[in-house]
Amino acid sequence: MFYxxxxxxLTKGPAVLRRRAATRGAKAPMPARLFARSLAIRHLDAxxxxxxxxxxxxxxxxxxxxxxxxxxxxxxxxxxxxxxxTGVVTEAMVPLIRTTYDAMPDPxxxxxxxxxxxxGCVFHGAPGVVGNLAEVVPVDRWIPGCPPTPDDLVDGLLAxxxxxxxxxxxxx
Amino acid sequence: MAHIRDLEEVSLLxxxxxxxxxGQKILDIxxxxxxxxxxxxxxxxxxxxxxxxxxxxxxxxxxxxxxxxFSEERDFPPDAFEPAAxxxxxxxxxxxxxxxxxxxxxxxxxxxxEMDVLGDEIHSLTLRPGYKRRGVTRILQGMEPSQAVEVxxxxxxxxxxAHALAFSLAVEHALGLEVDDSTAVLRSTLAELERLHSHLGxxxxxxxxTGTIVAAADLYRLRDSVLRFGERWTGHRYLxxxxxxxxxxxxxxxxxAELPSLLxxxxxxxxxxxxxxxxxxxxxDRLHGAGRIPQEGLELVGVVGRSAGRxxxxxxxxxxxxxxxxxxxxxxxxxxxxxxxxxxxxxxxxIAQSVAMLxxxxxxxxxxxPAAERGDGLxxxxxxxxxxxxxxxxxxxxxxxxASRIRTASSINWIAVPLAVANRNILQDFPIIDASFNLxxxxxxx
Ligand code: SF4
Numbered sequence: 001m002f003y004x005x006x007x008x009x010l011t012k013g014p015a016v017l018r019r020r021a022a023t024r025g026a027k028a029p030m031p032a033r034l035f036a037r038s039l040a041i042r043h044l045d046a047x048x049x050x051x052x053x054x055x056x057x058x059x060x061x062x063x064x065x066x067x068x069x070x071x072x073x074x075x076x077x078x079x080x081x082x083x084x085x086t087g088v089v090t091e092a093m094v095p096l097i098r099t100t101y102d103a104m105p106d107p108x109x110x111x112x113x114x115x116x117x118x119x120g121c122v123f124h125g126a127p128g129v130v131g132n133l134a135e136v137v138p139v140d141r142w143i144p145g146c147p148p149t150p151d152d153l154v155d156g157l158l159a160x161x162x163x164x165x166x167x168x169x170x171x172x
Numbered sequence: 173m174a175h176i177r178d179l180e181e182v183s184l185l186x187x188x189x190x191x192x193x194x195g196q197k198i199l200d201i202x203x204x205x206x207x208x209x210x211x212x213x214x215x216x217x218x219x220x221x222x223x224x225x226x227x228x229x230x231x232x233x234x235x236x237x238x239x240x241x242f243s244e245e246r247d248f249p250p251d252a253f254e255p256a257a258x259x260x261x262x263x264x265x266x267x268x269x270x271x272x273x274x275x276x277x278x279x280x281x282x283x284x285x286e287m288d289v290l291g292d293e294i295h296s297l298t299l300r301p302g303y304k305r306r307g308v309t310r311i312l313q314g315m316e317p318s319q320a321v322e323v324x325x326x327x328x329x330x331x332x333x334a335h336a337l338a339f340s341l342a343v344e345h346a347l348g349l350e351v352d353d354s355t356a357v358l359r360s361t362l363a364e365l366e367r368l369h370s371h372l373g374x375x376x377x378x379x380x381x382t383g384t385i386v387a388a389a390d391l392y393r394l395r396d397s398v399l400r401f402g403e404r405w406t407g408h409r410y411l412x413x414x415x416x417x418x419x420x421x422x423x424x425x426x427x428x429a430e431l432p433s434l435l436x437x438x439x440x441x442x443x444x445x446x447x448x449x450x451x452x453x454x455x456x457d458r459l460h461g462a463g464r465i466p467q468e469g470l471e472l473v474g475v476v477g478r479s480a481g482r483x484x485x486x487x488x489x490x491x492x493x494x495x496x497x498x499x500x501x502x503x504x505x506x507x508x509x510x511x512x513x514x515x516x517x518x519x520x521x522x523i524a525q526s527v528a529m530l531x532x533x534x535x536x537x538x539x540x541x542p543a544a545e546r547g548d549g550l551x552x553x554x555x556x557x558x559x560x561x562x563x564x565x566x567x568x569x570x571x572x573x574x575a576s577r578i579r580t581a582s583s584i585n586w587i588a589v590p591l592a593v594a595n596r597n598i599l600q601d602f603p604i605i606d607a608s609f610n611l612x613x614x615x616x617x618x
Binding site: 042043044045046047048049050051052053054055056057058060061062063073074075077087088090092093096100116121122123125126127128129146147149150 | 275614
């Protein structure tokens with residue numbers, strides 16, 4: 001039942017990009033492209049409510065199909081190019097975030113996913129909550145939303161590597 | 173309904189007297205919070221009242237009440253997580269420990285597992301939670317209910333409606349208020365919509381864990397269609413920002429024409445997927461007998477409880493919102509065998525139930541209404557979240573939350589995971605057993 005959509009995607013470019021281009025207009029790609037094609041993503045939960053994980057999980061579903069951009073999730077940080085961090089950043093997770101980050105080979109990028117990772121959301125100032133990921137590791141891109149939709153996430157990841165909505169045909 | 177206004181020191185005796193005067197059951201005011209049954213004994217040593225689950229394994233395991241004394245500064249006692257397994261003491265040649273997490277799997281919540289294995293066989297599993305404590309009850313303290321409901325919604329993202337609803341019911345109980353019928357119907361509709369997408373997601377991860385990726389893809393797609401419907405209707409995929417104590421936060425359009433076609437599609441396509449899975453031996457072989465909960469009498473709740481011999485379901489036992497009119501087709505006790513297959517079957521049946529309930533409920537329009545009144549009181553809210561019984565207790569003082577207590581289904585059911593995993597399973601079963609439970613870590617580490 002996916003074939004009609006698949007054919008449309010092939011001829012007109014991926015639906016995600018078309019949707020984004022229609023609603024938000026084109027984005028300027030990053031000047032220097034660190035990564036040309038495929039990206040290995042390591043996800044790290046730093047105190048989320050599971051809403052963000054739920055949306056990240058859906059990115060792999062046929063509706064969004066992250067893999068057609070050459071993106072994949074990796075179980076090991078040693079294979080990862082991108083660290084995707086969700087949640088409020090609890091104190092217990094701070095050393096683990098650093099260890100995971102240090103274990104990744106250069107070049108590497110960090111993405112903060114969800115309002116929680118951006119500023120702590122409603123948990124800002126709670127005991128045991130750091131609430132600002134930038135204090136722990138350098139952050140390359142913030143994807144706000146509570147939770148950000150899979151569309152937002154795909155869009156954010158493409159923009160991270162300079163393959164934003166301005167290049168619709170480029171499907172990995 | 174009796175409402176307790178005196179919050180300085182809640183006196184058990186005075187509450188009991190008040191209840192007795194009004195001819196009310198005391199355990200209606202203080203129901204069992206978790207899976208643990210509560211019983212009240214008379215002076216003659218006979219049980220006068222009991223609460224929680226008419227399941228066959230019911231046994232009163234706690235006498236009297238949980239601690240009810242609190243003051244404004246003090247929180248309700250925290251729920252310590254006690255793993256049922258004894259501390260690790262397995263040593264010997266060839267035994268080794270496999271640590272897993274808190275950064276684990278592809279996309280997963282932060283939790284550390286430590287498995288003692290000999291060759292492939294798992295001999296024990298120790299859970300080490302606590303990485304994602306966000307101090308939910310702390311942050312609730314001093315908030316107004318309209319603000320606090322936003323925190324409740326973010327306690328467990330995939331059970332947003334259940335948390336908002338349990339919290340709102342607790343505040344309404346404390347203030348002695350009730351919502352009108354149309355709000356009650358909408359609340360049940362949202363709760364069932366949430367159960368539908370949550371169960372579809374749980375089954376999708378189970379299918380993914382067993383390597384049946386076509387079924388997983390179909391289930392994820394169905395789940396996304398439910399989430400998208402939620403977004404079109406309410407403006408939020410996870411139905412946030414709607415339910416509030418006494419009020420209703422956003423104006424909703426009427427979707428009673430659209431809902432049946434969504435339900436028809438979901439029901440039909442789900443049946444197709446289920447039929448395929450039910451005839452896929454590689455799927456069934458991985459589930460039958462895997463992760464069987466060995467111990468009877470564990471007071472488990474929700475899907476896990478219903479797959480292990482209990483029949484407890486708050487929607488039937490203590491109907492709230494518009495469930496008195498919606499509920500039918502209750503799963504009988506002892507419906508499933510307590511293994512991964514049992515949990516799969518219970519989820520499948522509950523998807524059918526939810527679809528039927530949603531058909532009855534329709535999808536009405538709603539207008540935003542003003543938020544809660546101010547006042548003092550102590551109240552509780554009890555709902556059946558997608559993962560099971562969810563309990564909120566709040567104490568209000570001067571229109572603000574003085575203290576609160578949350579008991580989630582996951583905080584009860586995690587106890588069964590080490591027992592089920594260390595029950596003659598091998599390492600390769602672990603991801604499947606984990607996915608068949610699919611419990612929330614966020615609701616354990618509050
Ligand atoms: S940003 Fe929202 S959805 Fe994501 S973890 Fe935080 S509260 Fe949950």
